[in-house]
Amino acid sequence: MSHAAVSVVSLLAFALLALAMDRHQQDLFGRELEPRRSRALRIGGWAALLASLTIAVDAQGWSLGLVAWCGHISLSAGVVILALVAWERRKAR
């Protein structure tokens, strides 16, 4: 169960971090967000990433939790980039 939680929270983390970036704001909203909002998104993203680490370590201990967390964040970052690509492709059509 903890795997699902780590996965979802780290997915959220990378989504927020992507949204905090000018380039992806352009792609998704057609304009850049105010710096204040970008900063809030970035802080939220890092906080969520930290939260996912906490969940993983809490459930499985440092050794196994850290290993699983590394796998989850790699996968989540991959899912976010694929989602962005899919979004771009849909828009282009």
Next chain:
Amino acid sequence: MSRRPNDTKPAKARTAPQPRGIRQTMSDLHIWAGLLVGWILYAMFLTGTVSYFKDEISQWMRPELAHQAEVPDPALVAARIAGELQTVAAGSPQWSIGLPDARNNTASAFWRKPGVEGRRAFQSATFDPATGHKVAARDTGGGEFFYRFHFQFHYMPVLWARWLAGFCAMFMLVAIVSGVITHKKIFIDFFTFRWGKGQRSWLDAHNALSVFGLPFHAMITYTGLVTLMSLYMPWGEQAAFKTPAERQQLRAETSAFVQPGKPSGQAAALAPIEDMVRQAQARWGRDNINRVTITHPGDASARVSITRGDEGRASVSPQFLLFEGPTGRLLQAKDSVGPAAETRGVMYALHLGRFGDTVTRWLYFLVSLAGTAMVGTGLVLWTVKRRAKLPDPERPYFGFRLVERLNIAAIAGLSIAMAGMLWANRLLPLGLAQRAEWEVHAFFIVWGATLAWALLRPARRAWIELLWTGAAALALLPLLNALTTDRGLLASLRAGDWIFAGLELTLLALAALHVALAIRTARHKPKLRPQRQAAAARRPAAPPPPDEPVGEPALQEAAR
């Protein structure tokens, strides 16, 4: 992530007058270190990736052995196999029994032949945990081949092969470090993928695959070297541990495997193995027993060592209980090693990933697959980058052709070869002499055939044809299994056999991946350079015939 592209650029341009910065140098290093060993690395990565499911592959390759719905009690199995070894390995100074677990439906054992020393002294067999007899299954190496190939290849002396693997791993480490330095905008481009932009897209894909999996890629390369460190760097050990006794002590810190001493010559029956395993189970959990090793069974000096399983700890450092054979008295409980040995144990375990639960194992598999794709995209990128600059795209220079063709066989060909071995597992006659070896020969024969194909066909066609062949070879395996055994995909799903079903569903998913790649390659139109594009726009070429590579005639036309 806080840097923005426009903040730093102008300042940098002003303060960087030297023509070749560190990034350019590192980029060259990255490109050439990567290319030189890229093909071997790709094979090491892919066969290593599937080795995370080595036990499942082995089960699939022995369809005669029924699905294990529940793990049999290791204590009973150990006693049963030990009883069988009394006759199978009579007079042997040492038996070692590997017990079945959730991923493994057989017990295995190896033993020393009496009176023989050295490497050839060992014999091994696979046993049915329920009966204790040798298994009546086809002769196959199982998933073990991929695992072995991944660091010692085949058809060559093991030591040379391991040195070669270490050499390649070292280059991989160089490529990782130089790649990170070369990557200018690792944070700004973190989520960037520009679709349909030719070289740019390949670079984005290569970057994303590398950066997202970076913790894994760096870890797996470094720990891979650590697993064979006493081969690559033996001098520290040799200087510090001179006497046989000292060496024995060192070995005890890294391995639970004990060398048998001298027998006493007095006969004494072994105490019940079951009771000893029960003590170990009380300590580590019912199914968390890895091996039971018995030295000098039947002698008064007999010792029984029981080692802990991989579950629940990210370390392979030895943890074992040592019993006096005839009395069953606990002599020693080893549950920790020194810090240096433990560092090694953790790194080794991180590489193998055997401690993980199912989800963690899948994460290992997927991120390792991304690593394979990282090496693959890097290899392809080398040709994509140079193709646009070829003076005559019809006749590339030798080096370009070599890389292009080797890429096809190393990437598209390897999938077919690996699937080919599974085909051979089902199709080779059961009575064939040295059948297990022939499965491996089949792997190399198929791989060689794909290389020949890659050399003989136009490069683009070869890519498409071999990717489709790979897709078919993978997708038809479940069908072949359904035809040759009574454990087809539907039957497995119905029986809740997730080892067979999971493996075959994964084969189908990998087949779909090959289809997607084949379609993308077939649709791909190489981008023209701007001035050529302009020339082509002035004189529009007729659409190329469907069988011809789409981009090349257009390029030629434009270049004229």
